[in-house]
Amino acid sequence: MSQSFYVTTPIYYVNDVPHIGHAYTTIAADVLARFYRLRGRRVFFLTGLDEHGQKVQQAAAKANIDPQTHCDRLMPAFKNLWEKLNISQDAFIRTTDKSHQAIVQRCLQALYDKDLIYQAEYTGWYCTFDERFWTEKDVENGQCPDCRRPVEQVSERNYFFRMSQYRQALIDHIKAHPAFIRPESRRNEVLGFLQKPLEDLSISRPKSRLSWGVELPFDRDCVTYVWFDALVNYLSALEYLAPQPEGPHFWPASLHLVGKDILTTHAVYWSTMLMGMERPLPESIFAHGWWTVEGEKMSKSRGNVVDPNAMVEQFGVDAFRYFLLREVPFGQDGDFSHAAFESRYNAELANDLGNLVSRSLTMLGNFANARVPAMDPKSQTDLDRELAQAASNLFEALDTHLRHLEFNRALETIWGLVQLANQYIDKTAPWTLAKDSAQESRLQTVLFHLAEVLRFLTLAVAPFMPHTAEAMRTRLGLTVTFHQPLLTTFPTWGDHRYTGETTKGTSLFPKNLPKPSTTQTTEPSAAFTTTSEKSVKEQKAQSNPSDGGATSSTAELIGIDEFMKVQLKVAKILQAERVPKSDKLLKLQVDVGTEHRQIVAGIGKKYAPEELLGRTIVVVANLKPAKLMGIESQGMVLAAGDKDVVSLLFLPDDALPGTKVK
Ligand code: ME8
Numbered sequence: 001m002s003q004s005f006y007v008t009t010p011i012y013y014v015n016d017v018p019h020i021g022h023a024y025t026t027i028a029a030d031v032l033a034r035f036y037r038l039r040g041r042r043v044f045f046l047t048g049l050d051e052h053g054q055k056v057q058q059a060a061a062k063a064n065i066d067p068q069t070h071c072d073r074l075m076p077a078f079k080n081l082w083e084k085l086n087i088s089q090d091a092f093i094r095t096t097d098k099s100h101q102a103i104v105q106r107c108l109q110a111l112y113d114k115d116l117i118y119q120a121e122y123t124g125w126y127c128t129f130d131e132r133f134w135t136e137k138d139v140e141n142g143q144c145p146d147c148r149r150p151v152e153q154v155s156e157r158n159y160f161f162r163m164s165q166y167r168q169a170l171i172d173h174i175k176a177h178p179a180f181i182r183p184e185s186r187r188n189e190v191l192g193f194l195q196k197p198l199e200d201l202s203i204s205r206p207k208s209r210l211s212w213g214v215e216l217p218f219d220r221d222c223v224t225y226v227w228f229d230a231l232v233n234y235l236s237a238l239e240y241l242a243p244q245p246e247g248p249h250f251w252p253a254s255l256h257l258v259g260k261d262i263l264t265t266h267a268v269y270w271s272t273m274l275m276g277m278e279r280p281l282p283e284s285i286f287a288h289g290w291w292t293v294e295g296e297k298m299s300k301s302r303g304n305v306v307d308p309n310a311m312v313e314q315f316g317v318d319a320f321r322y323f324l325l326r327e328v329p330f331g332q333d334g335d336f337s338h339a340a341f342e343s344r345y346n347a348e349l350a351n352d353l354g355n356l357v358s359r360s361l362t363m364l365g366n367f368a369n370a371r372v373p374a375m376d377p378k379s380q381t382d383l384d385r386e387l388a389q390a391a392s393n394l395f396e397a398l399d400t401h402l403r404h405l406e407f408n409r410a411l412e413t414i415w416g417l418v419q420l421a422n423q424y425i426d427k428t429a430p431w432t433l434a435k436d437s438a439q440e441s442r443l444q445t446v447l448f449h450l451a452e453v454l455r456f457l458t459l460a461v462a463p464f465m466p467h468t469a470e471a472m473r474t475r476l477g478l479t480v481t482f483h484q485p486l487l488t489t490f491p492t493w494g495d496h497r498y499t500g501e502t503t504k505g506t507s508l509f510p511k512n513l514p515k516p517s518t519t520q521t522t523e524p525s526a527a528f529t530t531t532s533e534k535s536v537k538e539q540k541a542q543s544n545p546s547d548g549g550a551t552s553s554t555a556e557l558i559g560i561d562e563f564m565k566v567q568l569k570v571a572k573i574l575q576a577e578r579v580p581k582s583d584k585l586l587k588l589q590v591d592v593g594t595e596h597r598q599i600v601a602g603i604g605k606k607y608a609p610e611e612l613l614g615r616t617i618v619v620v621a622n623l624k625p626a627k628l629m630g631i632e633s634q635g636m637v638l639a640a641g642d643k644d645v646v647s648l649l650f651l652p653d654d655a656l657p658g659t660k661v662k
Contacts, residue, residue, distance in 0.1 A: 005036040005043045006250040010258050011050040011093060011233050014070070015059040017077040019298065020324070020336060021259065021291055023085060023308040027321050028288065028330065028407060029257050030087045034463035035402050037088075040485035044250045046237050047082065048093030049075060053226030054131045057212040067212045071096060084312050085321065086466045091241035093233050095214075103236035104229050105217040107277060108203075112218050116162050116276045119219075122202060125151040131226060133202060159204040159216065161228070166272040167198040173271070173281060181267050182286045182405070183331040186260065190267045201269060203228045231270045235279070253282040263287040286405055289333035295584035295602055306336055318465035319345050319509065325407035325464065328643070335643065349509040352418045353457075353468075357508055359425055360450040361475055364502045367434045368447050372477070372498035375448035376441040384449050387424050388493040390417055391456040395490035398460060407464075414460045421453045451476060451502070452493055459486055468508055475505045567622040568638070568661035569593065570651055576609035579629055587631060588612070592621055593658015600633035606645045616651040618661050 009029045012022050026047055033045035050056075051071040060070035075094065082089060093100060111117045124133035127144035133154070138145050171194050174180055174187060181187040204222040205213065213223030234256065238247040258266050266285050274281050293304045311320045323341050326348070328334030364370060394417055401410035430450075433443040454476055462469035462482055469482065477500025480486055571590040579585035579600060586604045590597050599619065618638040625634045638649040 003042055004250055004254070005033070005041045006238075006253045007032050007043070007045050007255045007257065008234050008253055009047040010262060011048040011095065011230055012078060013050050013053070013055050014074040014078075015055040016300075017074065018081050018308065020293075020306045020308055020311075021298065022078075023081065023320075024291060024324050025257050025259060025288065026082060026087055026089075027085060027324055028405070029255075030085075030089075031321075031325065031407060031463045032255070032402060032405075033088055033090075034466065034482075035398075035487075038459070038462065038482070038485060038487040039399075040488035042246075043090070044238075044242050044247075045088065045090045046093060046234070046241070047087070047089045048091070048233060048237070049078060049095065050226065050230045050233075051094055051096045052213045052223075052229050054128060054210055054212075057210060058128075060212075068096060081308055084309065084317065086317055088466075091237050093237045093241060095229055095233060097240075099240040100233060100236045101214045101229075103239060104214045104224060104232045107232055107235075107273075108224065108228070109217045111161065111273075111276050112159075114276070117159050117203065118162070119157060119159050121155070122158050122160075123153065123155040126154040127151045135199075154209075156206055156209070158202045158206075159219070159222065160200040161203045161273065161276065163201040163269070163272045164198045166275045167194055169275060170194060170268065170271055174267075177281075177283075179284050180281065181263075182284060186263055186267075186287045186331075190263065193264060193268065198268070198272075201225075201228075201272075227265050227269055228273070231265065231273060234270075234282075252280040254284065256282050256285045258285060258287050260287040260289060286331070288330050289328065291328075291334050291336050293336045294338070295335055296582065315341070315345060316467070316509070318468045319349055322349060322411065322465060326411045327408070329408050330405045340643070345509065346511065348415060350507075350511050352415060352422065353461075354507055354509040356418055356422050356425075356457075357454065357472060357475070358504065360421075360454055361502055361504045363425075363430050364447055364451065365504055367430060367443060370502045372451040372502065373444035373448055375445040375494070379442040379445045383424060383427055384445065387420060387449055387453055390420050391453055392490075392493050394456060394460055395487065402463075411464065414457065414464075417453065417457060417460075421450070421457070424453070425450070451498060452496070455496055456491060456493075459491060462486075471505065471508060475503050477501050477503075565622075566620055568618055569621040570655045570657055570659040570661060571597070571617055571619045571621075571637075572657045573612045573615050573617060576607075576612045578604055578609060579631060582629060585628060586612070588637070590617070590619060590635075591657040592619060592635075593656070597621075597634045598632060599635045599637060600628045600631050601637045601639075603637065603639060603645045603648060606641075607648070612648075614653070615648075616653055616655050616657075618649045618651065 007029050009025045012018060029045060029047065033043050037043045049071070051067075056071065057067050060067040063070055065073075071094070079092060082092075095101070108117065122133070124135060125139045126133050127147065127149060129147050129149050130144060134144060134151060139151055142150055144151050171191065174191060174194075178184075178187075181190050203225045204216055204219070205225060207221055207223055210223060213226060214229045216222045216224060234253055235251060238250050241247075242250060256266055256270075263285070266287075271281050292298060293306055296302055296304055298305050308320065319341075323344055326344060327336075327340060364372065394413065397413045398410050401407070401413065428446045430443055430446050433439040433446065454472060455478060458469050458472040458476065458478065461472070466482070473480070473482070477498055479499055569592050571592045573588055573590050574596065575589040577587050579587050582604065584602045584604045585600055586607065586609055588599045588601060590599055597619075620636045620638070623635050625632050627633070639645045640647050640649065
């Protein structure tokens, strides 16, 4: 493992304020940066803004201001959000920085001098939104194959980078370096893309069409294509934003984190540019998946863009960081739903971790005078050893998961220990031990083990939830700080001497939060709740019960009486159709024996309407009707699946509609 760790996020366009998608990549990079700093590696973590190009020029024109003023005005929305999210970037680059522009020009000149850039007439189909040309065969019905907006035929003299000549070298590199493009499905996608001939890359725009960019050093009438300018940021930052003189030695980057939308530009454009510049390629490019919101594509026009600022204000920064990385395996697409957020908040943060910390510190206060007692090896039991063993295995597992960017599995592993620790308290029952003076030594040993497991958990959650870790650290009276490389070697159970006083403090994750109001409409920072949002939530819980709040906590168990209130019935699907403007919802007409019902269900990604006709399923027949996208739903269907529907619950065709399911 290399001693240095250079991690980057995409540099985000300043055409709008940041949303959860931008927060996601940046939080993921932050977790890695924090983890590897704790592991003693020399970390450089870069993020920043992509300030040139057509999108930014258009956004400025719309606001009736010049592009630089526009960028300067929007920049704080990103910087302030990163501060709020506890992002620990080492540098924040802006592509309008003079030093960056000079380095872009130097790279261009070097390629031009080597005849790797040439001028030619080009005619093609241009998509203004994506700022790229498409060939005749790419364009479908006059539309951009990527964003489906209309394309226009544009003819101009441009400069081209001889990208095509690197095709085979790039294929060879990808094949020889399995970790170069991750996850594997994306690697295969890029290899598939490279099966087709690779064209040269147009890297200039005439100023007559676009003036907002870095001027070509060899032609003052042109500016650089925004991607050529933007990608160079990963190198330029090392020259003027990283500590010197070691800055440039951070290259090659350990990891470029990107969303799947910009995989090709990174895996193909950037890699071939680097080959042209005779620089080593980054060690890894990881393309993560895409967030939708309550089953819908996130967009301003739909009014469903989730504002990270509002989420943080409502739930706290660490709950937000936790949810994004816990909910979806990194690399896969995910859906942001308020129901899922609240469910995890209540079960995993408030109940599991919050309770553990609060119970343990209360008992240390009550039974040990707010000091962590020494343990007496003679009073140790298998329960203690089981806890110690699980904690001792934790960091090895974390290290492996984070190497593979399995944030969700890393958190799952940590929460395994949280749950074990809660069970440990239930089984050892320190409050009972405290009533019997003969058990004093056993009680102190149990309390010591509790302090130790909290110490391990404090270190483990630190990269994910810095604020929580800091609160746990001070409450436990630990004198170390997270600026120290605390995980250079993994902690050993029992080797810590506690010197400080423990304090209980307030609840880390208070319950009874105010109702959600975290989706932004047209004003990015404005929070709102709509009735339709509420019904979306209800419906979401209906269409997939496991999303609706199933938790592992005993506090959430229900009695048989409550369960018996739910009327499950056999139903036959008579009609099925898609709900317009939704790729997830299907409107079903079902026969429930005594009547026909309409049910709107979030199963449209799994099933085409036609394959459901005539099928026999199970429905909840006594749910209050709810509206979803304005359509009334009179019940819910039963389906399996943690988040995405895996399968509806089908019954044999001869099961009679209306029959009870018990
Ligand atoms: O593409 N789900 O900038 P950009 C997950 N400037 N991630 C999302 C997301 C979503 N719904 N929406 C955005 C650019 N992202 C260029 C990059 S890099 C040299 C130049 C995240 O503002 C994700 O990381 O459009 C995605 O790749 C990035 O924001 C796109 O940001």
